[in-house]
Amino acid sequence: xxxxxxxxxxxxxxxxxxxxxxxxxxxxxxxxxxxxxxxxxxxxxxxxxxxxxxxxxxxxxxxxxxxxxxxxxxxxxxxxxxxxxxxxxxxxxxxxxxxxxxxxxxxxxxxxxxxxxxxxxxxxxxxxxxxxxxxxxxxxxxxxxxxxxxxxxxxxxxxxxxxxxxxxxxxxxxxxxxxxxxxxxxxxxxxxxxxxxxxxxxxxxxxxxxxxxxxxxxxxxxxxxxxxxxxxxxxxxxxxxxxxxxxxxxxxxxxxxxxxxxxxxxxxxxxxxxxxxxxxxxxxxxxxxxxxxxxxxxxxxxxxxxxxxxxxxxxxxxxxxxxxxxxxxxxxxxxxxxxxxxxxxxxxxxxxxxxxxxxxxxxxxxxxxxxxxxxxxxxxxxxxxxxxxxxxxxxxxxxxxxxxxxxxxxxxxxxxxxxxxxxxxxxxxxxxxxxxxxxxxxxxxxxxxxxxxxxxxxxxxxxxxxxxxxxxxxxxxxxxxxxxxxxxxxxxxxxxxxxxxxxxxxxxxxxxxxxxxxxxxxxxxxxxxxxxxxxxxxxxxxxxxxxxxxxxxxxxxxxxxxxxxxxxxxxxxxxxxxxxxxxxxxxxx
RNA sequence: GGCUCUGUAGCUCAACUGGAUAGAGCAUCGCACUACGGAUGCGAAGGUUAGGGGUUCGAAUCCCUUCAGAGUCACCA
Numbered sequence: 001x002x003x004x005x006x007x008x009x010x011x012x013x014x015x016x017x018x019x020x021x022x023x024x025x026x027x028x029x030x031x032x033x034x035x036x037x038x039x040x041x042x043x044x045x046x047x048x049x050x051x052x053x054x055x056x057x058x059x060x061x062x063x064x065x066x067x068x069x070x071x072x073x074x075x076x077x078x079x080x081x082x083x084x085x086x087x088x089x090x091x092x093x094x095x096x097x098x099x100x101x102x103x104x105x106x107x108x109x110x111x112x113x114x115x116x117x118x119x120x121x122x123x124x125x126x127x128x129x130x131x132x133x134x135x136x137x138x139x140x141x142x143x144x145x146x147x148x149x150x151x152x153x154x155x156x157x158x159x160x161x162x163x164x165x166x167x168x169x170x171x172x173x174x175x176x177x178x179x180x181x182x183x184x185x186x187x188x189x190x191x192x193x194x195x196x197x198x199x200x201x202x203x204x205x206x207x208x209x210x211x212x213x214x215x216x217x218x219x220x221x222x223x224x225x226x227x228x229x230x231x232x233x234x235x236x237x238x239x240x241x242x243x244x245x246x247x248x249x250x251x252x253x254x255x256x257x258x259x260x261x262x263x264x265x266x267x268x269x270x271x272x273x274x275x276x277x278x279x280x281x282x283x284x285x286x287x288x289x290x291x292x293x294x295x296x297x298x299x300x301x302x303x304x305x306x307x308x309x310x311x312x313x314x315x316x317x318x319x320x321x322x323x324x325x326x327x328x329x330x331x332x333x334x335x336x337x338x339x340x341x342x343x344x345x346x347x348x349x350x351x352x353x354x355x356x357x358x359x360x361x362x363x364x365x366x367x368x369x370x371x372x373x374x375x376x377x378x379x380x381x382x383x384x385x386x387x388x389x390x391x392x393x394x395x396x397x398x399x400x401x402x403x404x405x406x407x408x409x410x411x412x413x414x415x416x417x418x419x420x421x422x423x424x425x426x427x428x429x430x431x432x433x434x435x436x437x438x439x440x441x442x443x444x445x446x447x448x449x450x451x452x453x454x455x456x457x458x459x460x461x462x463x464x465x466x467x468x469x470x471x472x473x474x475x476x477x478x479x480x481x482x483x484x485x486x487x488x489x490x491x492x493x494x495x496x497x498x499x500x501x502x503x504x505x506x507x508x509x510x511x512x513x514x515x516x517x518x519x520x521x522x523x524x525x526x527x528x529x530x531x532x533x534x535x536x537x538x539x540x541x542x543x544x545x546x547x548x549x550x551x552x553x554x555x556x557x558x559x560x561x562x563x564x565x566x567x568x569x570x571x572x573x574x575x576x577x578x579x580x581x582x583x584x585x586x587x588x589x
Numbered sequence: 590g591g592c593u594c595u596g597u598a599g600c601u602c603a604a605c606u607g608g609a610u611a612g613a614g615c616a617u618c619g620c621a622c623u624a625c626g627g628a629u630g631c632g633a634a635g636g637u638u639a640g641g642g643g644u645u646c647g648a649a650u651c652c653c654u655u656c657a658g659a660g661u662c663a664c665c666a
Contacts, residue, residue, distance in 0.1 A: 032605065045608060047646060057646080083646075084609060127666080167666070299664070308592080309662095316664045323666050353593065354661055380595085381659085417628050447602065450594075452659070454601065463628060465614040466602080470628075477626050484625060514605095521605085533603070533613095540613080544630065552625040589628080 001517060003097070004042065004074060004089060005031050012044060015067040020052040033510070039079050040086035041510060047083045057083035092497040094509055095562070101513060102493050102565045109515035109576050111154030117342035118156040120334060121147040121377075124264070125161045125348070128251045129169040129201045131194040132258055132399035134455060135349070138382050138444050141582055143347035144264040145445055145528040146377060148580045150345075153523035158338060159267045162330055165248050166273040171229040173197050174243055175222060176204035186250050192257070192400070193250030261403055263437065263582055268337075270330055279329030280321055282366060283314045291365040304361050312358050327359055328366070335368055343373035345526060350378040350450065377526050380452030382444070397455075406436030409461040410469075414589070423588060431586055435469050436461075438583040442468030445581050446532040468583055471539045471574060475585050478542065478571040481551055485564055499562045505549065508541040509566055512573045519580070528581055535577040542570045 009029050017023040028048040034040040046061040053060040058080055065078035065085050074093045079086045101108045123143020126132060132140075144159070151157045177184070177200040186193045204222065211220035232240040259265065283300055286292040292302050292314060300315040314325055335341055346356060356376035363371030384397070410432040414420050423431060443460045447453045463469040487493065501509070514534065522531040551567055554560040575585050 030608075032608080035609065038609080043609085047608080050646080082609065164666075169666080297664095313664055318664085320664085322664065349660095350594075351660055357593095378594090413628080419626095419628070422626095451602090452595080456601075459601070459615075462615075467614085470614095473626085473628050477629095481625055517605095529603090530605090536603095536613085546625085547622095547630045550625070554625095588626090 002513060004093065007072065007074060008042060008044065008068070008087070011068055011072055012064065015064055015071070016049055016052055019063055019067060020049070020054075022052045024048055024052060034086050036507065038081060038084075038086050040077075040088045041506065042087045042089060044085040044087065045083065046085050050083075061085040091499065091501050091506075094501060094506060095495050095497050095499060097513055098509060098562070098565055098569060099493075099495055101569050102495075106572055106576065108569070108572060109519050110152050111516075111520075113151070113154070114156040115154040116156070118158065118338060118340050119150055119343055119345060120158045120160055120338065120341055121150065121345045121347065122160050122162060123147075123347035123377075124259075124266075125164065126255065127164045127169055128194075128248050129173045129197060131192075131198045132255065134382050134384075134397040134399065134402060137262070137399055137402065137440070138379060138453075139347055139349070140259070140262055140264045141441050141444050142377065142379055142449055142528065145441075145581050146345065146347070146523075146526050148582065149519060149522045149528060149531065152519050152576075152580055155523070158341070159265065160270055160334070161266055162270045162272060162275070163252075164272050166233070166271075166276060168226060168230055169201070170244065170248070171226040171233065172204040172208075173201045174229055174240075174247060175226045176200035176207065177247065178243075179207075179222070186253070192254040193252070194254030194258075195400075196254075197247050197251050258399055258403075261400075261433075263584070270334070272326060272330075275330040275333055276321055276326040277329070278333055279325035279327070280315065280319075282328050282332055283325060286314075286362075286366055302358075302362055302365065304358060307361055309354075309358055309361065312362075314362075324355065324359060324362070327355075328362055331359065331363055331374075332366070332368065335370060341370065343370050343375065345375045345377050347377040347379070350380055352376070353378055375526060377449065379449040382453055382455045385454065385456055397457075402440065402457075403437065405457070406440045406461060407432045408436075410436035410439070410463075413461075413463050413469075419589065431589060434584045434586045435463075435472060435589060438468035438472055438578070438585075439463065440468075441581055441583050442471070442532060442578075445528045446536070448529050449527060466536055468578075469589075471535055471578065472583075472585055472589060474539045474543050474546075475571055475574050475578075476587065476589050477546070478567050479587055481567055482564070482571065485552055487564060487568070493561060493565045493568060495562045495565050496558045499558045501562065504541075504545050505563070505566060508538075508545045508570065511541050512538050512566075512569045515573045515577060518577075522580075531577050532581055535574050535581070538570055538574050538577075542567075542574075 008031050009026070012029050013023055013026060030045040030048070032043050032045070034043045044064065046057050046064065049064065050057055050060050053063065055063070061080040061083065065080065065087070068075045068087065069078060074089050075087050076090050077088045121143055124136065124140050126136060147157045147159050180203055181200060184196065186196050189196060191199070204226070207222050208220050211222055215221065229240055233244060283292060287294060287300055292300050294300050297317040299313060299317040301311050301313055303311050305311065312324065313322060316322060331344065334344060348356070353376060360371045360374045363374065411428070414432070414435070420428065439461055446466070518531055518534045522528055549563060551560065551563040554563060578585055
């Protein structure tokens with residue numbers, strides 16, 4: 001919380017006690033930004049206090065306002081509009097905050113590392129039979145960004161994914177490759193490994209559909225072959241395992257290059273093939289301790305009807321695992337791997353909300369009280385203008401294709417704007433990535449995660465308006481001003497407290513100073529969009545202010561310093577905020 | 590059918606979690622400016638917050654209800 005808000009909140013509480021003889025509930029004290037059309041910077045809502053004062057809102061506000069002006073040096077005057085007490089805060093207060101923030105340099109907004117509990121964030125977690133697509137982009141950017149935001153808020157963060165490397169889906173690709181592949185490899189075909197394996201998954205599906213006509217869905221020969229391979233895999237057949245290793249290896253190499261391109265990474269990888277058996281023993285333990293129950297046919301269930309959920313199968317009658325069984329195993333393995341882990345955050349689409357409710361309840365029943373702090377970072381589907389985004393229906397937008405398209409568009413736009421002349425040839429590829437991927441990440445992250453969103457391939461690469469490149473562009477301009485000022489280390493700027501700021505720059509300053517609060521809020525809500533919006537707010541205010549507030553040309557030296565400091569604070573705040581979204585900021589563009 | 594989520598300007602999204610006249614961007618129209626980086630800034634127009642009811646000083650936000658969309662309720666993953 002900004003220092004002034006704490007001061008105000010305390011003063012309002014003690015003021016009420018002193019003036020009205022009764023103190024309100026602290027939650028009743030609401031302090032907010034004064035709307036721009038009114039004078040002042042902070043507004044206290046007085047309605048809640050009218051019952052204590054036994055006066056009308058205006059008189060109540062006047063009484064409190066007079067008290068605040070008399071008791072707080074930071075408050076210079078107040079105005080009352082209806083039930084709203086608008087407070088003007090002294091310039092010297094803002095300047096001291098400005099000096100403090102500027103002296104923190106790039107650390108402004110960040111909490112000390114590992115000063116808060118350890119959190120694990122899972123994201124990406126693809127199947128290994130298909131390449132990554134548009135939906136994975138939202139998932140990866142979200143998971144990575146939430147991880148970085150939690151770190152910035154002081155948490156110790158472990159980034160992980162669970163790789164679904166086992167199961168019938170992989171076996172389908174394997175069968176098709178054996179039948180039709182003729183030994184094709186990524187090297188021989190020139191295809192990325194994940195694309196190659198995906199190609200055979202599609203080939204399987206095609207052959208399967210052709211066979212269904214004659215043999216029916218359950219008895220198509222190629223499906224029987226895939227099941228046969230699955231059985232061999234489970235019994236450890238060496239040939240099958242070798243092929244499985246080889247094909248998964250191709251996929252991992254393909255994924256790795258896409259992750260690198262996206263700018264995301266992981267601290268530890270979990271593989272389903274390592275964890276899927278662990279769940280079984282946990283379920284049996286739960287059965288022994290009485291939290292689960294067994295039916296006559298031998299299947300094991302958990303009863304969650306008292307939590308408003310249903311009964312859920314945990315182990316089939318033949319003793320084999322279902323989906324949630326392995327998730328129980330994986331979760332518990334992670335708690336064992338990281339004994340001080342406070343909670344896990346799962347970045348998974350909202351179609352699995354029910355699944356995670358059940359999982360967290362089960363973890364609690366098994367004695368892992370962290371279960372109640374675990375969080376499903378649920379996000380909505382990414383839709384396309386001409387219909388739904390569904391990998392099964394063939395309207396997939398391939399992740400690598402999108403990334404390439406963003407790079408190319410960034411280049412085309414830069415050329416058209418005539419911006420390339422001053423950029424050295426060798427720096428250009430990196431610049432196109434920064435701008436193109438910045439546009440994409442910002443586009444996907446500025447929307448509230450839980451809402452489904454529209455991905456407009458054309459609109460996303462607009463470089464004007466509320467976009468990543470707009471923010472980058474203004475950052476670049478502010479950096480240029482600082483370079484021209486010869487300020488290498490802006491953190492040593494000191495602004496005289498006697499400088500007078502106008503309303504516009506005070507507003508801009510306040511916006512930039514809210515970075516720590518917004519990081520904190522984003523972390524608390526697992527929501528990068530709040531931070532994305534702040535970056536845009538700062539940028540828009542900065543750009544507007546910049547238009548008619550000379551910085552280097554300002555003749556009053558104290559004021560020039562103040563404006564340089566504001567410029568520096570805005571650029572560093574935006575850079576920090578954007579970096580937490582995974583967006584790199586260029587120095588020139 | 591039960592449960593969950595969503596519905597805000599023509600379009601894409603906000604709204605500090607119950608606060609003032611619901612704000613931005615795109616698109617449309619107009620204005621400024623040869624610039625400390627114009628990939629600019631300013632303005633106009635655009636709204637019964639899906640409809641109806643309720644709670645209170647005050648509702649896009651909370652409750653009820655109707656409508657529309659999505660998801661889920663698998664011995665699939």
